[in-house]
Amino acid sequence: MSSKDLIITLPHPYLREKSRKVSTITDEVRKIIADMKAATLDWEANRPHEVGVALAAIQINQPYKIIAIRNNFDNKKDKTFSVFINPQIIKADGDASEDFEGCLSVKDIYGKVPRFSKVRMKALNESGQSVRVRAEGFLARVIQHEVDHLNGRLFVDYIKGQPDAFYKLAEDGKLISMDYEAVKKADLFR
Numbered sequence: 001m002s003s004k005d006l007i008i009t010l011p012h013p014y015l016r017e018k019s020r021k022v023s024t025i026t027d028e029v030r031k032i033i034a035d036m037k038a039a040t041l042d043w044e045a046n047r048p049h050e051v052g053v054a055l056a057a058i059q060i061n062q063p064y065k066i067i068a069i070r071n072n073f074d075n076k077k078d079k080t081f082s083v084f085i086n087p088q089i090i091k092a093d094g095d096a097s098e099d100f101e102g103c104l105s106v107k108d109i110y111g112k113v114p115r116f117s118k119v120r121m122k123a124l125n126e127s128g129q130s131v132r133v134r135a136e137g138f139l140a141r142v143i144q145h146e147v148d149h150l151n152g153r154l155f156v157d158y159i160k161g162q163p164d165a166f167y168k169l170a171e172d173g174k175l176i177s178m179d180y181e182a183v184k185k186a187d188l189f190r
Helices: 027-044 137-150 155-159 180-185
Strands: 054-056 066-070 081-103 106-124 130-136 166-169 175-177
Touching: 027 054, 027 066, 027 081, 054 137, 066 137, 081 130, 081 137, 106 137, 106 155, 130 137
Parallel strands: none
Antiparallel strands: 054 066, 066 081, 081 106, 106 130, 106 166, 166 175
């Protein structure tokens, strides 16, 4: 089984579960983190128009509060990640704006989702040290998306019932509107 096969997709029920706090950073936790990074990179390997931006541990069927976020979203050759253990958004503010989101666990469907433009997050890094992150723009969106995963929430939950909010990727890499009947058949919602 390749690393990308580790990624679970909707309607898998574990994606709707709340993740557990990591109490100690063990070899098992380090293995989960390595698997998360590998799965993200494998997922994007044959996708010329997409970048694996981030992943939550639950997306590889591991119910722990761990997220891995790509360090450079604009450079697919940069395969490094920052890891956040037990992340908590301690403040979200700024104007809420809509932008496109996709998810490695929501196969081939994208949506225009509202998110806060700024967040502050606290977490532990891979060494167990406390870190704080201030994020704006796309990084703030990514953090909100990944922390939602830890609470059993996915981006499609924000736009359920909004037929004009769903998109798919065309062969040329552009997003095009998706037929809402096809969205409903995809079994994305609780």
